[in-house]
Amino acid sequence: MSAPPYQIIIGLEVHVQLATQTKLFCRCSTQFGAPPNTQTCPVCTGLPGALPVMNRHAYELALVTARALNCEIPRYTKWDRKQYYYPDLPKGYQISQYDLPMSQHGYLEISDPQDRFEPKRVRVLRAHLEEDAGKSMHDEVAGRADSRIDLNRTGTPLLEIVSEPDMRSPLEAKAYLTELKLLLTYLGVSDCNMQEGSLRVDANVNLWLDVDGERVATPIVEIKNMNSFRAVERALTYEAERQFDVWEETGQRLGDVPKQTRGWDDNACVTKAQRSKEESSDYRYFPDPDLVPVMVTDDQLAVAESQLGELPAALRSRLQREYEVSAYDADVLVNQGRAVVDYFVEAARVSRDPKKASNWIQRDVLRALNESGTNIEDFGVCARNLGELIEQINDGQIPGSRGVEVFHQMREARSTLAEAMETLGITGVDSGELIALCQELLAKNPRVVSDVLNGKEAAVGSLIGQAKKSNPNVDPALVRQTCLDLIRQQST
Amino acid sequence: MTLIQMTATELKAAIEQGQTSCVEITRAYLDEIGRVDARVNAYLWKGGQSALDAAQAVDERRTRGQDVGLLAGLPVAIKDLLCTRGLRTTCASRMLAEFVPPYDATVVQRIAQADGVLLGKTNLDEFAMGGSTENSAFGVTRNPWDLDRVAGGSSGGAAACVAASTAPLSIGTDTGGSIRQPAAFCGVSGLKPTYGRVSRYGLVAFASSLDQIGPLGWSVADLALLLEAIAGHDAADATSADVPVPAYTRTVNESLKGLKLGVPREHFDDGLDPAVAKLVQAAIDVYRQQGAEIREISLPHSRYAIAAYYIIAPSEASSNLARYDGAHYGYRTDEVKMMEEWESERKALEKAGDDAGLNALDSPLVRMYRRSRAEGFGAEVKRRIMLGTYALSAGYYDAYYLKALKVRRLIRDDYDRAFQEVDFIVGPVTPSPAFAVGAMIDDPLSLYLQDLFTVSANLAGIASLAIPCGLTEQGLPVGLQLQAPPFQEERLLRAGHMYQVETDWHRQRPQLP
C-alpha cells in the first residue's frame, strides 16, 4: 500500500469534567445519574438575581492539570461570558475564559512502543476552565418534536484542553488521547468516563497537499460526536479520505469556504455535515462582571507542584532505568495505572527479579484481572506474595512448572504462599537431594550419558519424567541442568 | 404628629418607649397606602395582612421581653427588582409578570433578620432601565409633590412611597443614579453605597458592575438605620466586599470637624437649572457656616461619563437579560398560535417552490425566542439590549466597550485625585427638578442626560448621598449630592446629618388630599 498523497493535520479539543464534589459556581452536587433537574439551584438554573461564586477546588484541580501539561500559569486570570442562545444554557451565556486563560503554552509527549511513529511533543495551546451546559433530550413522537432539558450537568467544571495542530495521523491522535487520559487518571483530577461524558473530544482536521512543489492546505473541518478513542481514530481516517475526495473534486483550499462542522456517525462510519449553529460566529465575549479575577500566588503554585507526584512519562523511564525492564514493558505497566506500577515495584523488590515480576504481571496478573473484572487493589495475590513466589521458583524451592498452579491457588483461596504450597503438597527439594536423585538416574541410564557426551543434550529429556515420578516436587529445568553438569564433571 | 409623619428613627424610639406598636404603625401605613396609592402608584404589591402578621409577631416578641432586631418591626418597602421567596418579583416587566422566585435576596433576608416588616414591593422602570418610572409595564409612578410629574427613576416607587408617607423606609437600587435622582425629585434622602458594600445576591441584574442596593428614607439617620441592617460581606456575592460594617446609627449624630468640601466646576455648567443652582449653593453655605472649607475642584473626565455609562450598562444588560428567552420561566409567546403561523408559512413556501425562503425560515425554537422577547420586553429595554449587543459585537468591542472601560478608569482616577484634597464632593443631584409625565417619552437622549451628575459615582464605585435641600418656586424638591471615597459611608452619613440638623427640608411633606 503506497502512502497517501497528502499529510493529515490534526488538532484536538478535549473537554474534561473535573472530579469535584460540587459545581463550578454553586454548591450543587456533580454526581452523575440523578433524576433530571434534581441537582439544581437558582445559580445553575440561571434564575434572575442569582450570582456565581467560584469553586476554589475546581481551580486547584485545573492548576495541577495545567502544570502536568507543562503549561505556563499566568498570575492573573479572569472569567468571560460566551454568549449564545440554547435551551440547555439557562443564562444565555456560558462562563468561560477567553483572552486570559488560566494556563497556556504547554505540551504532552507521545510515543508508540511499537514504533509506528516517531516520539513527539504535541503542543498544548491552552487549557481553560468553563462551566458545562445541561443536556437536551429530543423526542420525536408522531412527527411532533418534543424537547426536554436536564440541568443537572449545568455548571459542572470543565477543563478545555486545546492542542496545537501537531498530530499527523489518526494513530498519533489516539496516542495523544490515551496519554492525556492516563495523565488525568494519574492526577486523579477526572474519572475520564467517556460514556458519562466526563471526557469529550472534538477534532479539527485538514490536509496538506503538495501541488507543484507548493504546500496547499484544504479547509479545516471540525468533527464532533466521537464517543470513544476508537471512534476518533476511525472518524479521522474517514475524514482524511473524504477531504481528499472533495479536494480532487472541487480544489477548495483553506479560506475558500467557512469552517464546517461534521458529526461522526459510528454506525454508518461516516461524518455528516451538521446544521451550522444560529449566529455561532459571534459569541460577544466580555469579562463576567459577577466574578472577580483570580490571582495565583507562589504558595498555590507550590501546592499544585507538590500534588503532581510521579507522572507517566517519568515513571516509564524510571522503570527502565531502575528495574531494567524494556521500553515496551514499562509502557504496558505504566499504562495500567498507578496501582499496577506500585504492585510491580513491590513484587520486583521482594523477588529481586524485576524482569520476571514484569512478565508475571503482564501474562498472569493482568489476564486474571481482565477475566474477573476486578482491580488490582482487590486481587487475591498481593504483590508481596507474587514476589515470594518468583523468589522461591528462582531458588528452586518451587518447580517452575508448578508456578502457575501455585499462583492460581493463592488467587482463589486468597492464601499465603506457604498455605498454597501446603495445599498443593509442594515441598522444597534441596540441592543435595536433587544431586543424589540425578546421580541415581544417570547410573541407571548410561545410554543417556553417552548420547550427551556425543553432543545430543536433548537426550537428558527422557530422565525428567523419571525424576518427577520419583519426586513430583523437582523442577524439570533444574533436573536437566543438574544432569548435564554431572555428566560434564564425570567426563573431565 | 401622626405616626406616618414621623421619621423611622423617631418611630423606632416610640416603639421602644412603649408609645406605639409595630401593628399600629403598619396599619397606619397600610391605611395611607389605601388612601393615596391609587393616585401615586408607588406599589406593585401591597403587604396587607401578611405585613400585619409580621408586625404582630415582632410585638409579641417584644412583649415577652425577647430581643428584637435593629429595624424593630418597622415597615420597609422593597423595590420589585429584589427577589422575594414565594412572592411575585416582576421587575416591572411583562416578561416576569408571573415570576415567583424560590428564594429571597440577601438584602430581603437581612431585613427580615433585623425584624423589618415587608410592607410592599415598589414600582420601577422595567428592569431598572430609565429615569422616570414611565417604563414600567404596570403604569407610571407619580410624584407626590405634583401628580402630573414623574417621581424619577428607576427607583421611582421607592422614592415616591416615602414622599407620600406610605412607607417610612424603602429599598432602592442605583445603577446610574436610580436611587439619588428619584430621591431628589421626591424630596427624600437616598444613599447609593460603595460598590460591594451591600450584597447583590437576589437583585435582578441590570448592569452587574454598576448596580448597588441602597436605602431611602426621610432623614439621613433613617438611612443609617437601614444601611446598618443590610450592609456587609456575603459569601454568595463574589463582588461583595469583606469590609467591616460600622454601627452607623451610633455615630450618625456626631458632626465632623474641619470638613473640606469640593465643588466640581463641571457640575455648575450651563446645563444646570438656575433654580437648582441657587438651592444647592445655599446648601453649601450651610456647611460653610458650620466651619467647612469649600474648595472648587475639577473632575475633568466627568463629561465623558454619560457616554461611557451608556456603553457599559447596556453591554452588561444585553448579557444579563439574555436569560429571559421564554424557555425556562417567565413570559412565553402563545406557541399554538405561533406554530400555526409557522406551519402555514412553511407550506406556502413549499407550494411556491421557494427553496431560498425555506432555507431562511427560522426554526420554531428561534421564533419562540424572538416572539417571547419581542412581546415580553418594553421599548427602552429593547433599545438597551440592542445598544449593548452592538457594542459587544466582533469588530466593535475595542472601539466601544474597551474604550468605555478606559474612560471608567480615568473617571475613577479623577475621584482619587479629588479625594486627596477634599473629604467629600458636593453638588446637585440632577440638572433640573422633576419633569412632567410624558415630557421626555420621545427623547431618550435628554432623559439619559438627567444622569449627568450621578453616573460617575457608579462608574467609580464610590458612595454617594442625595438629600433634599429646598423647594423651587413651583414647590418642587431639589436634591443635594454628597460623594465620598469608597467605604466612607459612616463619615458620609454624619456629613449629611450635619445638614439636616441645621435645616428641615427633609421634614417637608407634600399634601395629598
Ligand SMILES: [Zn+2]
Ligand atoms: Zn446549582
